[in-house]
Amino acid sequence: MQIYDTEINSRLLVGTAQYPSPAVLVDAINSCRCEIVTVSLRRENADGSGTGFWDTLRQTGTRILPNTAGCHSVQEAVTTAQMARELFGTNWIKLEVIGHADNLQPDVFGLVEAARILCAQGFQVFPYTTDDLVVGEKLLEAGCEVLMPWGAPIGSGQGLRNPDALRGMRAHFPNVPLIVDAGIGRPSDACQAMELGMDAVLLNTAIAKAGDPAAMAQAMAQAVDAGRAGYLADPMERRNMAIPSTPILGMAELA
Amino acid sequence: MITIAGGGLAGLASAYELARRGVSVRVFDPGDSPGSNSVARFAGGMLAPWCEGESAEDEVVALGALAADWWAQVTPVFRRGTLVVAPPRDTPDLTRFARRTSAHRPVTGAEISELEPVLSDRFQHGLFFEGEAHLDPRRALRDLAQSLQDMGVELLYNTPTPALIDLDCTGMAADLPDLRPVRGEMAILYCPEIEINRTLRLLHPRMPLYLVPRGDGHYMIGGTMIESSSSRPPSLRSLTELLSAAFTLHPAFAEASVVEIGAGLRPAFPDNLPRIITHNGRLHLNGFYRHGFLLAPAMAARVADQILPGDKR
Numbered sequence: 001m002q003i004y005d006t007e008i009n010s011r012l013l014v015g016t017a018q019y020p021s022p023a024v025l026v027d028a029i030n031s032c033r034c035e036i037v038t039v040s041l042r043r044e045n046a047d048g049s050g051t052g053f054w055d056t057l058r059q060t061g062t063r064i065l066p067n068t069a070g071c072h073s074v075q076e077a078v079t080t081a082q083m084a085r086e087l088f089g090t091n092w093i094k095l096e097v098i099g100h101a102d103n104l105q106p107d108v109f110g111l112v113e114a115a116r117i118l119c120a121q122g123f124q125v126f127p128y129t130t131d132d133l134v135v136g137e138k139l140l141e142a143g144c145e146v147l148m149p150w151g152a153p154i155g156s157g158q159g160l161r162n163p164d165a166l167r168g169m170r171a172h173f174p175n176v177p178l179i180v181d182a183g184i185g186r187p188s189d190a191c192q193a194m195e196l197g198m199d200a201v202l203l204n205t206a207i208a209k210a211g212d213p214a215a216m217a218q219a220m221a222q223a224v225d226a227g228r229a230g231y232l233a234d235p236m237e238r239r240n241m242a243i244p245s246t247p248i249l250g251m252a253e254l255a
Numbered sequence: 256m257i258t259i260a261g262g263g264l265a266g267l268a269s270a271y272e273l274a275r276r277g278v279s280v281r282v283f284d285p286g287d288s289p290g291s292n293s294v295a296r297f298a299g300g301m302l303a304p305w306c307e308g309e310s311a312e313d314e315v316v317a318l319g320a321l322a323a324d325w326w327a328q329v330t331p332v333f334r335r336g337t338l339v340v341a342p343p344r345d346t347p348d349l350t351r352f353a354r355r356t357s358a359h360r361p362v363t364g365a366e367i368s369e370l371e372p373v374l375s376d377r378f379q380h381g382l383f384f385e386g387e388a389h390l391d392p393r394r395a396l397r398d399l400a401q402s403l404q405d406m407g408v409e410l411l412y413n414t415p416t417p418a419l420i421d422l423d424c425t426g427m428a429a430d431l432p433d434l435r436p437v438r439g440e441m442a443i444l445y446c447p448e449i450e451i452n453r454t455l456r457l458l459h460p461r462m463p464l465y466l467v468p469r470g471d472g473h474y475m476i477g478g479t480m481i482e483s484s485s486s487r488p489p490s491l492r493s494l495t496e497l498l499s500a501a502f503t504l505h506p507a508f509a510e511a512s513v514v515e516i517g518a519g520l521r522p523a524f525p526d527n528l529p530r531i532i533t534h535n536g537r538l539h540l541n542g543f544y545r546h547g548f549l550l551a552p553a554m555a556a557r558v559a560d561q562i563l564p565g566d567k568r
């Protein structure tokens with residue numbers, strides 16, 4: 001899979017918040033062999049003060065995708081992105097502009113505006129968005145080359161609340177990498193997203209808050225692989241009645 | 256004579272375990288008085304091994320179980336348990352918390368109001384960890400220092416540390432590989448209208464809150480966990496979340512006075528467990544993370560055994 005100019009093999013992206021300890025996080029990263037991890041920045045980190053934790057992450061050899069989690073305005077998101085570029089030496093930014101403090105729904109208007117500003121400044125933006133097609137188009141116009149629609153609200157673990165909308169996105173944007181971000185709770189959710197033809201999934205809480213994060217990370221990686229393989233294998237169509245797999249024509253009629 | 260650098264939580268606890276084994280001990284600390292320079296002054300003072308088990312390694316639970324008895328030798332310990340509650344929409348978190356922890360029992364709304372009458376009708380489900388306790392961190396450090404002086408330990412505050420020492424307990428000031436700061440913000444509220452007697456935890460997916468009674472209408476609330484070495488005062492964002500969580504516990508907190516806010520850096524290793532290690536020829540006890548009061552007693556006993564190998568009580 002190619003995102004911007006980078007070739008990526010693992011279709012599972014992992015967030016790094018809320019783990020019991022950095023050691024557990026490293027175990028999880030190693031057991032799912034993800035290549036990209038997201039990291040949130042706070043103002044406290046402006047002076048590079050998160051370094052102890054980041055050093056641990058860098059040692060895993062994964063590529064860091066900084067995010068603007070918790071930013072509620074365009075200005076805040078843009079400032080955080082600039083800070084991230086400085087600190088991590090990367091043009092990648094996962095852009096979140098939160099519209100609602102309670103359910104963390106993205107503010108799609110602010111998102112498009114921030115994406116426009118950041119793309120113009122040479123950032124490669126990964127926008128966390130809804131499954132709205134028009135918003136997706138505006139983000140592409142703004143210069144994004146990947147879209148990250150939600151599956152369900154952040155941290156809810158509800159799974160895909162609107163698979164039809166994601167299917168619609170796939171059909172509408174056949175050549176744009178689509179990464180489901182947020183809402184994945186179980187391996188079956190991740191698998192379903194991949195079966196729908198999504199290019200990758202990004203998840204955090206489902207692994208971090210599992211009883212055994214490393215085991216869950218591995219299960220998620222397997223689910224992503226299974227879903228992808230299933231999508232590529234072109235699944236049969238569903239029917240609303242049973243069809244025997246052995247043809248009945250020609251069967252002997254025994255009286 | 257055993258010399259210790261650092262008269263914070265780990266240093267004083269180690270001094271106690273060593274002095275108890277009959278050796279003379281001298282503690283050096285650049286601060287003014289016991290605890291004045293220690294991150295423990297921001298601590299909640301919870302002795303809550305089973306609740307911590309939700310996200311900590313099993314070792315924390317095992318090592319922390321005797322902490323309350325240890326502290327009770329030197330300072331008042333309030334053995335009133337921990338009450339864990341969640342707003343109705345966060346009951347899945349309560350289920351998960353119960354599954355990940357032990358030594359608790361479920362409590363109904365009626366039982367909650369029996370334990371803490373001010374919470375009556377506010378929460379319908381909770382968990383009660385009867386064996387847990389809390390103390391007042393600042394008082395505990397002062398009392399511990401007093402006991403040490405009574406035992407003949409020399410506490411040298413405002414004093415530069417000599418180059419050669421036997422044990423380094425300098426917390427975040429130690430230059431140890433992999434030791435990182437985890438920033439924690441807290442506040443102290445004064446709210447005489449409300450009487451709460453035990454540690455409360457309010458579960459929330461983003462901002463779990465704990466509240467520890469300090470007596471006389473004072474309550475400590477905390478604590479954020481941020482991967483940062485910044486020791487600037489608490490941010491408005493963190494305070495807003497903490498204070499509104501307190502308001503969720505009880506609306507009368509709206510009228511509380513915020514008498515203090517603070518932020519401290521918890522010293523932690525990657526597995527968030529404390530370690531006894533030798534680095535550049537010096538023995539260190541460090542990495543207490545959010546478990547200084549909980550784990551210092553057990554770790555101090557271990558380090559004393561290591562320094563005085565023949566002397567297993």
Ligand SMILES: Cc1cc2nc3c(=O)[nH]c(=O)nc-3n(C[C@H](O)[C@H](O)[C@H](O)COP(=O)(O)OP(=O)(O)OC[C@H]3O[C@@H](n4cnc5c(N)ncnc54)[C@H](O)[C@@H]3O)c2cc1C
Pocket residue numbers: 260261262263264265266283284285286290291292293294295296297298299300301302416424425426427428438439440441477478479518519520521522540541542543544545546547548549550
């Ligand atoms: C918001 C918050 C809430 C917390 N709540 C709890 C809780 O409820 N329960 C719990 O168990 N723990 C809690 N903790 C954690 C606890 O406070 C720490 O784990 C503990 O204080 C660490 O102890 P320490 O001795 O390693 O460091 P400190 O207590 O900070 O002591 C280090 C000492 O070393 C001294 N020093 C520095 N440089 C030198 C030098 N060169 N020479 C000599 N001395 C030096 C300093 O002056 C200081 O006195 C909390 C922490 C925070 C921030």
